Amino acid sequence: MxxxxxxxxxxxxxxxxxxMKAGLPQKEPVILSRWQAEDIYRKVRESRKGREKFILHDGPPYANGDMHIGHALNHILKDMVCRTQTLRGKDAPYVPGWDCHGLPIEWKVEEEYRKKKKNKDEVPPKEFRAECRAYAQKWVDVQREQLKRLGINGDWDNPYLTMDSQAEGTIVRELLKFAESGQLYRGAKPVMWSPVEKTALAEAEVEYEDIVSTQVDVAFEIVESPIAELVGAHAVIWTTTPWTIPVNQALAYGPEVAYWLVHATDGRKYLVAFDLVTQFLSRTGLGLLDQPGMPEDAEGLLLHGLSKAFNGSDLAGTICRHPMHHLGGFFAKPRPMLPGDFVTTDSGTGLVHMAPDHGEDDFALCKAHGIEPVFAVQGDGKYREDWGWLGGQGSVINPKFNAPDGPICEALREAGGLLAASADYKHSYPHSWRSKAKVIYRCTPQWFVPMDRPVAHLPVIESAEQRWENEGGDQTVDEVPAAGARSLREIALSEVGRVRFVPEKGRNRIGAMVEGRPDWVLSRQRAWGVPITLFVDRKTGQYLNDPEVNARIVAAVMAEGVDAWDEERAQEYLGAKYRLEDYERVTDILDVWFDSGSTHAFVLESGRWPDLQWPANLYLEGSDQHRGWFQSSLLESCGTRGRAPYDAILTHGFTMDAKGMKMSKSLGNTISPIDLMRDYGADILRLWALSVDFTEDHxxxxxxxxxxxxxxxxxxxxxxxxxxxxxxxxxxxxxxxxxxxxxxxxxxxxxxxxxxxxxxxxxxxxxxxxxxxxxxxxxxxxxxxxxxxxxxxxxxxxxxxxxxxxxxxxxxxxxxxxxxxxxxxxxxxxxxxxxxxxxxxxxxxxxxxxxxxxxxxDEARWAELRALRQTVNEAIEPLRREKVLGSGLEAVVTVPEGAPQADLAELFITATVNRGQGSEVTVERSTDHKCGRCWRLLPEVTEDGALCGRCDDVVTQIDASSAAGASA
Incomplete structure (x- = not known):
């Protein structure tokens, strides 16, 4: 046998x-090395030369640490954009870049100084900036290799850096365009200020955290009023920033608010908003004079005639005095009561103390009534040495300084001005996202770009062919006549309406921010950044606006970088027309957001990257950049070119841990993309980034x-x-x-x-x-x-x-x-x-x-066939589990007569398919024999192991071919 x-x-x-085993962590670096050796980026550029361009302008990450998961997601998305556009036949270059100036880097270098017990202020500025530059370059190099490992295809050998001298020169030129078009002014306004970092902060540099503050009720004696009954009474203010009381200059009331004169058990009369009397009595522990058992609600009090109600507008002309008036000088000046539309009865007393140095509403209201800031709080958060109360003390953000038993409250208590103080008020408060320290509103002289001043001569640039000349900033398009002038806010909002947003909700987000934002604060009081290259006339206070002077400054910074803005060269820039002694050389630097907001000019227009062009088709960053880079780029470009530097904005959400919690080192839930690539490979990380709904938090x-x-x-x-x-x-x-x-x-x-x-x-x-x-x-x-x-x-x-x-x-x-x-x-x-x-x-x-x-x-027909196939598989499965069938190839299936016509046995991978009268699918085992080659059970197979006709023909051909080969 x-x-x-x-x-x-x-x-x-x-x-x-x-x-089948991928081995990505081992294979990917080998492939990456080959791409680098072959310069795959340049090959792709050559292959798409002359094609329609798609320009994604890279928002610069900050050069101050390892790549984190947000960097990875962001750059994978950018790479996906460029690669898919390239795949579609377009020329989609990618030039990566880095933000290199600013406080985060300066702060890190200062930390190293502190460890060595060195004082930054004793180091020559050029030397300090050189250390900042070296620090930034170190992290540029580190991040570059980490991002390359993700498989990001870009011009890695020629990235853009904001600390490049040509970039710095371009940023200066962009600033001077604002100056030349009259879009700069120096003014004293309250800005977000970090006493720890000693500089103004942009909105994008501030984050909000919940804190517990001291809340105080302070009494200001009324010394004059058209309402005779108020004289000798006390107007009560409530605040959670006791440190601003030493800088108080007025009180604000709501013109439409109803006020009561409360006769209290301490023998005094207090002016408080009608709706807040009960809260006031509860906080202070005061009762109503000689009226036991009287109702506590305002309506009951009014009916019993215990107090008299006043309309806020009746308080016009009322004058108070500061609780510390006995110190004389500043504190002895009258404190007028002023009408403020911002005053509400949501909390407090319905009266707000005004310190124009430390609040936007305070500043605006006081300025409208001729009250100017006094600049009592210094950059480090301490009061001036010569200040009449607490001079040289602080810091004002220190909870102990503001505590109920701290120096402010103690002095107010001794003066009889403190009615209540408790360190139990929970609320959200702004912090610097770098130092994590609390910030304050502080009025300081700063440089601003006005949002609502009409710009008389503004170029409107629609395309890459209509751009500013790179040298000197001359316009190449007609100027908008003065009659058609619009403000920067109006231009920016118009562009928000034009630009495409993905997802669409980004339009409302940035639109609301632009609509409500204050004037743009450009200046910072630091060392590592692009200088505000202006000379200010010492007599008039106006900055010098001379294109020839500006051209000399731009050329010098282009050639030598920010160190060119030096006192020793000031006269050189002024030239023979002006004398240095007549001008102040500004020493502030630019907000780093102005740097990054100007990158479109340096990167897309300079010609250094000839594959690029202005404007960009797309900007792509996290949703936090609606108040950051998207907005600073929008404002910068609208102020110099009359339109946004991009046609579309794509935003992504933030990466949370598996439980949906924000990642933080303190929680220990951070996930390093570097570790993930080591364990899984970059392609797994890429697949994750492109599989999630990145437009939301994920x-x-x-x-x-x-x-x-x-x-x-x-x-x-x-x-x-x-x-x-x-x-x-x-x-x-x-x-x-x-x-x-x-x-x-x-x-x-x-x-x-x-x-x-x-x-x-x-x-x-x-x-x-x-x-x-x-x-x-x-x-x-x-x-x-x-x-x-x-x-x-x-x-x-x-x-x-x-x-x-x-x-x-x-x-x-x-x-x-x-x-x-x-x-x-x-x-x-x-x-x-x-x-x-x-x-x-x-x-x-x-x-x-x-x-x-x-x-x-015929989609409908195939949908029916595939649904029937699924039904057949479900009918076969129990028989397989029960070992009645070894596989579907042994099954005889009966389907309804009306099933679509097709080779159903082939489609179902069964022995045979019959059509029956019923509506159900039935399955039984075939009695036919199994082909020894294809394993199908067919009537033509005479016994198990024999061949069906097809297989017999194929095997015959194979055998004949083998025999012919052997004989040859």
Missing amino acids: TEPRDYRPTVFLPKTDFP RIGKEILQGVADQYRKLRNTYRYLLGALDGFTEAERLPVAEMPELEQYMLGLLGKLDATLRQAVDDFDYNTYVRALTDFCNEDLSAFFFDIRKDSLYCDAPSDPKRRAYRTVLDVLFHALVRYGAPVLVFTAEEVWSSRYPESDSVHLLEWPEVPAVEI
Whole structure:
């Protein structure tokens, strides 16, 4: 008896060296090195030369630490934008950049000084700036390598740095454009000030945290009033910043607020808002004079005639005196009561003490009544040495200084002005996001760009062809006549209405910020930054506006950087027309947001990166940049060019931990992208970033990443299957679409639908949909459907069989499409896949979007067939579990008579399919014998292990071919 033949060698199994185990942490650096050696970025640029451009301008990250998960997400998204636009055939260059000036870097260098017990103020400014520059360069180099490891394709050898001398010169030139168009002024206004960092802060540099403050009720004696009964009474104010009482200059009332004169048990009369009497009595512990058992509600008090109500407007002309008036001087001056529309009865007493040095409303109201700031609080948060009360003391943000038993409250208590003090008021308070210390409003002389002053001569630049000349700042377009002048706020809001926002809610967010923002504070009192290169006339207080002087300054900074703005060279810049002794050289530096807001001018217009052009198609950053870079860029460009420097803004949310909590070092829940790449590989991190709904806050964690890794393995397995199934495929095997079976035509139709979905996702910057559509197609339409059905044809049909040729032809179309679709997402894996099939070819990233056949399909019919297939699989599964069936190939299935016409046995991967009269699907085991090669149970197979007709023909051909080869 002979052994049955082993037919396995005659089966055409897929062949590939492409491994299922990815080994990304080991493979990716090798691929990255090859890209660098081949200068893949430049190759891509050359391949798209002359094509329509798509310009994404990189918002500069700060050069002061390792890349964090937010950096990774942001740069992966930017890379996805550029790669998908490149894939669509556009020229989409990417020039990375870094923000290098400003307080964070200066603060770090100062920390090193403090450790060495050095004083920054004793170090020559140039030396200090050199250390800041070196610190920034160190982190630029570190972050550059970390970002490159993510597979970000960019001009890494030539990034832009705001500390580059040409960048600094450009920033100076942009500032002087504002000056020359009359859009600068120096004024004293309250600004957010950090006593710890000793500088003004921008809104974007402030974060809010909950704190507990001391709340105080302070009495100001009324000394004059048109209402005689008020004289000798006390107006009561409530505040949570006791340190501002030593700088008080007035009181504010609400003109529409009703006030009461409360006769209290301490023998005094107190003026308090009608609605807040009960709260006032509760805080102070006071009662009503000699009226036990009287009602506490305001209506009851009014009915019993215990107090008299006044309209706020009746208080005009009332004068108070400061509780510390006995100190004389500043404190002995009258404190007028002024009408303030901002006064409410939400809390407190309905009267607000006014310190124009330390509040925006205070400043505006006092200035309108001729009361000017006194600048009592210094930059370090202490009162001036010569201040009449608490001179030289502070710091004003110290809780102990403001405490109920602190020096302010003690002095007020001794003077009889303190009615209540308790350290229990919980509220949100602004802090510096760098030092984490509390900030204050402080009035200091600063440089501002006005938001509401009409700009008489403003260029309106619409495109890259209409731009400012790089040298000297001359206009190349007509100026808007004075009659048509608009303010910076009006121009910016108009642009907010024009620009595309993704997601759309970003429009309202930045629009509300621009609509309500104060004048732009440009100045900072620090050392590491671009100087405000102005000379101020000592007599008039006006800055010098001379284009020739400005040109000399710009040229010097362009050549030598910020160190060129030096006192020793001041006369050189002024030239022969002006004398240095007549001018003050401004020593403030620019807000770092002006630096980054000017990058569009340096990067897109300078010609240093000839692949770029102005304006940008897209800016892409986190949603916090609506008040940061998006806005500073908008204002800078609107103030110098009359339009935004971008046509669209794409924003992403923030990455939370797996529980949805904000990441912080103190909580120990930070996740390092560097560690993730070491453990998983960059492609897994990229797949995660592009799979989440990045427009909202999103999560990352071990389980989430494990799910992403599983998703990656399925995609990798799809590529591996395609490579194996296409082994040896040649053009001679290709079959025209018209000659293909219906299933192949259906799959090409589905590919066309996927192609349209992905194109739309690229246009919408909807990468969550992009990745989901791609993975669903690979998993559901290919692996679980098409590949499953056609494996019999691939393994067992003759190579010349039209069905097998059609299948492999479609697999080839799928390969070329899917490797391109996947390349922007899985940049390393796609390169590995492509080079596995085409080892001598150029990089996959030089390819363009695939052309897929246009095939119409009957979607309704196929939806019905696939639903029926699912029903059949569900009916087979119990029989498999019960070991009645070894596989679906042993099943005889009966389906309703009305089921769509098709080769259902092939579609269901069963032995046979019959049509019955019922409406249910039934399954039983076939009584036919199993083919020894394809394992199908067919009537033509005479016994188990024998061959069906198809397999017999194929094996005969194989045997004949082998015999012919052997005889040769």
